[in-house]
Amino acid sequence: MTAAQPAGDNSRKIRYAVVGLGWFAQDAALPAFANTENSELVALVSDDPAKLKELSQQYGIQHTYSYDEYEDCLTSGEVDAVYIALPNHLHCEYTVRAANQSIHVLCEKPMAVTEEECEQMIRACDSNGVKLMIAYRLHLEPANLAAVEVVQSGQIGEPRVFNSVFSQQVESGNIRLREATGGGTIDDIGIYCINAARYLFQDEPIEVFATAASKEEPRFSEVEEMASAIMRFPNERLASFTVSFGAASTSIYQVLGTKGDLRLDPAYSYQGEIKHYLTIEGEQQEKTFSDHDQLAAEFTYFSDCILQDKAPEPSGAEGLIDVRIIRALYRSIEEGRPVAIESSNRDARPTTQQAIERPPSQESPDLIHAASPGGQ
Amino acid sequence: MTAAQPAGDNSRKIRYAVVGLGWFAQDAALPAFANTENSELVALVSDDPAKLKELSQQYGIQHTYSYDEYEDCLTSGEVDAVYIALPNHLHCEYTVRAANQSIHVLCEKPMAVTEEECEQMIRACDSNGVKLMIAYRLHLEPANLAAVEVVQSGQIGEPRVFNSVFSQQVESGNIRLREATGGGTIDDIGIYCINAARYLFQDEPIEVFATAASKEEPRFSEVEEMASAIMRFPNERLASFTVSFGAASTSIYQVLGTKGDLRLDPAYSYQGEIKHYLTIEGEQQEKTFSDHDQLAAEFTYFSDCILQDKAPEPSGAEGLIDVRIIRALYRSIEEGRPVAIESSNRDARPTTQQAIERPPSQESPDLIHAASPGGQ
Incomplete structure (x- = not known):
């Protein structure tokens, strides 16, 4: 202090x-x-x-x-x-x-x-x-916290697949289209998909692959228009996502388990409702999480x-893990091959994976309290 | 004759x-x-x-x-x-x-x-x-035909991204889990995603990448539990999909355009309703296509x-194109790298791309009539 x-x-x-x-x-x-x-x-x-x-x-x-x-x-x-x-x-x-x-x-x-x-x-x-x-x-956002709870509860069985699409039209002149300022689809919006896969699987990716594509437009001269990525997680789980600065707004993720699936649509918004669509053995339940001042x-x-x-929590260690994955994804794009993630990310996990773990304390129900360091 | x-x-x-x-x-x-x-x-x-x-x-x-x-x-x-x-x-x-x-x-x-x-x-x-x-x-199925129409009409702008998740639990003993009979997730259900990306983009992929994963379960000893794939299309478009024999039933695709997006959920079913969710500038319309004897x-x-x-139509040439893509995806899985698709697929296209083009003739509204050979 x-x-x-x-x-x-x-x-x-x-x-x-x-x-x-x-x-x-x-x-x-x-x-x-x-x-x-x-x-x-x-x-x-x-x-x-x-x-x-x-x-x-x-x-x-x-x-x-x-x-x-x-x-x-x-x-x-x-x-x-x-x-x-x-x-x-x-x-x-x-x-x-x-x-x-x-x-x-x-x-x-x-x-x-x-x-x-x-x-x-x-x-x-x-x-x-x-x-x-x-x-x-989103580590403090009720719909995403509830998604972690649903997945952890076993309601959809064992989680096996994560898939996400996050897109928004970014106009010419936006700083996110400039390479020198650290822009790019994976840095700026892919990070939501990467982080969501990690908090929903409660694990760290082992290997990643990505490919990028860009229409011939001046706004995409420095950073890619879009990227698609696949991340391999331990226990043979796969997470994939597509992010785009050149398509209409979409913000969806889906976790498929052995018994059911949970879809959030929209998933990553900072304003407005977030909806859960939980399907278990063919029966779908819809749940709306009302607007909430996330900031x-x-x-x-x-x-x-x-x-x-x-x-x-989320700590600097949590931030570093995502940056390491983002850099590996861009390296994969450059080299045209899958890139292994250093095991240091997985070593780091014991103190960071509790980032989005429930339950919040009684006295401040909108917040997560981090588990004790070293806890699961 | x-x-x-x-x-x-x-x-x-x-x-x-x-x-x-x-x-x-x-x-x-x-x-x-x-x-x-x-x-x-x-x-x-x-x-x-x-x-x-x-x-x-x-x-x-x-x-x-x-x-x-x-x-x-x-x-x-x-x-x-x-x-x-x-x-x-x-x-x-x-x-x-x-x-x-x-x-x-x-x-x-x-x-x-x-x-x-x-x-x-x-x-x-x-x-x-x-x-x-x-x-x-699905080349004769009204919801998928209407999806092609929506995409071709320009309502969602220029189509840029295709994403799909197709999953079903395949039980032990099912022939689709046997390698010798040509089983596998990409052959059996990935083909729907590949074909949908092609009829929605009205084009042929240039390069593909895939990765597979399998839980240690006897049922996945011969063919993979699941696979995630990315396909690069001309004009810098990306299509991706995940298919699984080890997760609960899901059958969704989404096409993102520059102005809006169209999601079909379920997308590939042969029984029951198929639904369109068309979002243009933030406004979503839902459309239900009633059950229909597809066979x-x-x-x-x-x-x-x-x-x-x-x-x-779909002809043998259309079937061959998909088999060529499937084989390239499995080659990518084996070799751990992206695989180019022979240009013969794109050469073949002029006579096959009309496969799912509208409109049907007046006298048989449930059917597609192929365009004249060589026509677009």
């Missing part, structure tokens, strides 16, 4: 700077603070003065900083934590700099562009005694981890 | 022998003749005397033959056509023998186990002047081709 956050203090709020004011930060993150009890938005960091002016007025924020003034933000004494919603290639630098000033870090996923960056981030946060959480909002849940949980001095 | 079938004779019925009395033949084929106007079931061929006795009584069939008596069946003068529902490895032999006796052949898919067998079947039917059709029942439509169409001296 750093001096700024006395352990066990439940009366105060964690004060956040939001770093990077892209579309998702504006649409999902900024409005979420109003739906939390223990988190407060106190500063905005962006290089766009017009955005800073407009959004600080809209949310009544006193402190605004350019990227050049990030250090001032970190040392202002006004901020306990940063929420990093910058382009992927900046996650590492802005995390390490925050950690070095004893500021806690909630960093958007993918955690970073390379495994080395992830390791650097973990080290910086560890050595400075600050909390690091990767913003896997508010995330901020609340991370603030709670800081205030209660608990290790957040 | 053979002497037995004068062209343009609409008054008579084509007389069929059903060869092979497995589950599908009993459940779907035998009852279908009662729902046709131009097709008659006159003979049964099987090596199981109990089945022959029971089924010939049930359907009032006078002529029954063992496999050893197949030649007698073909030369009896009582039979115009055979419907071959034997294990895959016998398709070639029983087709060639029928052709050599001037008997028309409707053969179940996959057409055969190897490309060479397919070519032999095509040659035998061509040189004997008999019709050869491969029993792709009766198939027999009616094939008999019509014989009576009217028309070339049936």
